[in-house]
Amino acid sequence: xxxxxxxxxYEYELEIQGTGQPTxxxxxxxMGSLADYQGIGPTGTRIYLNLFGFGTKSQxxxxxxxxxxxxxxxDIHQLLDKLAIHQVNLVGYSMGARLAxxxxxxxxxxxxxxxxxxxxxxxxxxxxxxxxxxxxxxxAEHVVQVGMPTFIHEWEQLPLFKSQQNMxxxxxxxxxxxxxxxxxxxxxxxxxxxGTGAMPNLWPELAYVKLPVTLITGTSDDKFTRIxxxxxxxxxxxxxxxxxxxxxxxxxxxxxxVTAILNNINN
Numbered sequence: 025x026x027x028x029x030x031x032x033x034y035e036y037e038l039e040i041q042g043t044g045q046p047t048x049x050x051x052x053x054x055m056g057s058l059a060d061y062q063g064i065g066p067t068g069t070r071i072y073l074n075l076f077g078f079g080t081k082s083q084x085x086x087x088x089x090x091x092x093x094x095x096x097x098x099d100i101h102q103l104l105d106k107l108a109i110h111q112v113n114l115v116g117y118s119m120g121a122r123l124a125x126x127x128x129x130x131x132x133x134x135x136x137x138x139x140x141x142x143x144x145x146x147x148x149x150x151x152x153x154x155x156x157x158x159x160x161x162x163x164a165e166h167v168v169q170v171g172m173p174t175f176i177h178e179w180e181q182l183p184l185f186k187s188q189q190n191m192x193x194x195x196x197x198x199x200x201x202x203x204x205x206x207x208x209x210x211x212x213x214x215x216x217x218x219g220t221g222a223m224p225n226l227w228p229e230l231a232y233v234k235l236p237v238t239l240i241t242g243t244s245d246d247k248f249t250r251i252x253x254x255x256x257x258x259x260x261x262x263x264x265x266x267x268x269x270x271x272x273x274x275x276x277x278x279x280x281x282v283t284a285i286l287n288n289i290n291n
Contacts, residue, residue, distance in 0.1 A: 025038045025039065025041075025123060026038070027039070027040065029103055029106050029107070031099045031102050031103055031106070032075075032099060032102070033092075034071065034076065034083075034085070034090070034105060034136035035083070035095070035098070035269045036056075036074065036076075036099070037073075037074040037079055037081075038057065038058060038071055038073045038074065038103075039058050039062070039072045040065070040066055040070070040071050040072075040073060041062075041065070041069075041072070042065070042069045042070045043068075043069055043070055044067075044069060044115050044138050045068055045069070046067075046068045046069075046112070046137075046290060047068060047069045047070075047071065047109055047111070047112045047113065048066060048068055048069065048070045048071065048112060048113045048114075048286070049071045049073065049100075049104075049112040049114050049115065049174065049224050050064070050070065050071065050073065050115045050116075050120075051115065051116035051117070051119060051121070051123055051124055051268060052072075052073075052075060052078070052119075053074060053117045053118035053119045053120050053121075053142075053156070053273070054118060054119040054211075054214065055078065055176075055179070055202065055203040055206050055211060056075075056078060056117075056119075056120075056202055056203075057074055057078060057079045057080060057202050058072035058079065058190055059072070059198075059202060060117070060202060060275075060276070061115070061117070061275060063276070063280070064115075064275050064279055064282055064283050064286065065283060066197060066283055066286035066287045066289075066290075067290065068113075068115050068290075071107075071109075071112070072269075072270070073100075073103075074126060074151075075093060075096070075119075075120065075123070076090060076091060076095075076096050076099060076152060077207065077210035077213065077214055078094045078175060078206060078210065078214070079114070079206075080116065080201075080202070080205040080206070082206070082207045082210055082287070083207075083267075084159060084209050084210060085205055085209075085210055085213060087100045088213035088216065088217055089217055090215050090217075091214050091216070091217035092124075092172050092217050092218065092222070092241055093123065093126045093216040093218060093222075093223050093224065094126075094130070096123055096126075096218070096265060097123070097126055097127050097131060099135065100123075100127060101127075101131050104134055110134065111117060111133075111134055111136045112134065112135060113135075113136050113137045113139065113174075113286075113289065114127060114128070114134065114135050114137070114138050115139040115141065115286065116139070116140060116141065116143065117141040117142060117143075117273065117274075118141070118143065118272065120215075120219070120225055121140040121142060121143025121144070122139055122143060122218075122220070123213070123218075124139070124146060125138070125140060125145060125213030125226055126223070126224075126226065128233055128235050128237070129226060129229050129232075131232070131234060132234065132235055133243050134159065135235055136235075136236075136237050136239065137235065137237075137289050138149070138233075138235045138236070138237045138238070139145065139237075139238045139240065139285075139286065139289070140237065140238070140239050141240040141241075141274055141275060141282070142240070142241055142242070142245060142248045142250075142272050142273070142274060143239070143248075143251075143252070143253075143255075144220065144248070144251050145225070145226040145227045145229070145230055145258075146220060146223050146226050146227065147220060147221060147225060148225055148227050149225075149226070152220045152221075153222075154221070155221070156220050156221030157219065157222060157273060158199060158221075159221070160215040160216065160219035160220070160222070161215070161216060161217050163212075164211075164212035164213070164215040164216045165212070166207050167211050167212050167215075168208055168209065168212050169246055171208060172203075172204050172205075172206060172211070173204060175208070175211075176200065176203045176204045179203065180200070181201075184245070184247070184271070184272050185271070185272060185273070185278060186271065187242070187244050187245075187270065187271030187272070188271065188273065188276070188277065190277075191276070191277065195286070199276065201232070221249045227258065227278040227280075230255060230259050231258055231259075231260065233259055233260070233261075234260065234261060235261065236261045236263075236289075237259050237260075237261060237262045238262070238263050238285065239252045239255060239256060239259075239263070239264040239265065240261060240264075240265045240267065240274050240275075240282065240285060241264070241265075241266055241267070241270045241274065242266075242267050242269075242270030242272060242274045242277065242278070243266050243268050243270065243275075244269070244270060244271040245266060245271045245272045246272070248272060249266070252264060254284050260275035267281050267285075
């Protein structure tokens with residue numbers, strides 16, 4: 025069942041599948057959409073959400089600062105209220121994992137279990153954040169200047185996504201279409217206001233996260249394996265699942281393994 029829910033003047037699009045408990049909320053990655061996680065179907069009620077400014081039919085955001093993490097957390101809190109859902113198992117991938125972690129810190133009462141796939145707690149020092157802000161600002165200017173087709177061609181050549189070249193032509197085409205049909209202005213403003221440099225440094229907060237957390241990474245993703253090893257050492261109630269034959273986008277490359285990990289959370 026597809027729905028649109030208006031939150032503070034913005035129409036959030038979501039799709040609800042399944043029935044019963046637990047309730048899962050899925051947050052996709054950068055330039056993704058609610059379709060990204062639909063190959064993942066754990067038992068229960070599943071809510072697949074287009075994040076703020078994303079989705080193939082997303083309206084141009086008039087107030088770019090609404091991409092900031094606190095604004096997005098507030099929106100999702102209100103969205104759950106409108107759906108009359110008190111608690112969810114929250115699953116986020118990459119950019120969505122950063123948002124999910126912020127939600128786990130800011131609104132833990134709404135979360136039963138936190139699942140972070142290829143996530144990070146941000147950049148630990150101000151010089152690192154400033155350097156990343158400069159890089160993300162350049163990317164934001166570039167995507168508006170060259171347009172989505174050129175930007176996506178360049179994006180898909182990044183080493184982070186090399187393992188996706190092992191997927192079928194049909195699967196690669198699906199991912200390409202999700203990316204290329206995004207709103208370029210929204211992509212740019214997400215980089216400016218919700219890039220890794222713009223988000224708060226959440227590393228000092230990890231020790232205070234009492235929620236049960238599951239970390240998921242692909243064994244081919246060296247960078248995020250290192251990051252998640254550090255996160256595992258700081259989180260007090262955590263399990264770390266390393267999935268073989270997967271890179272950064274674990275649920276896309278190994279959907280059955282990720283679904284099994286999620287179903288095991290309930291056992």
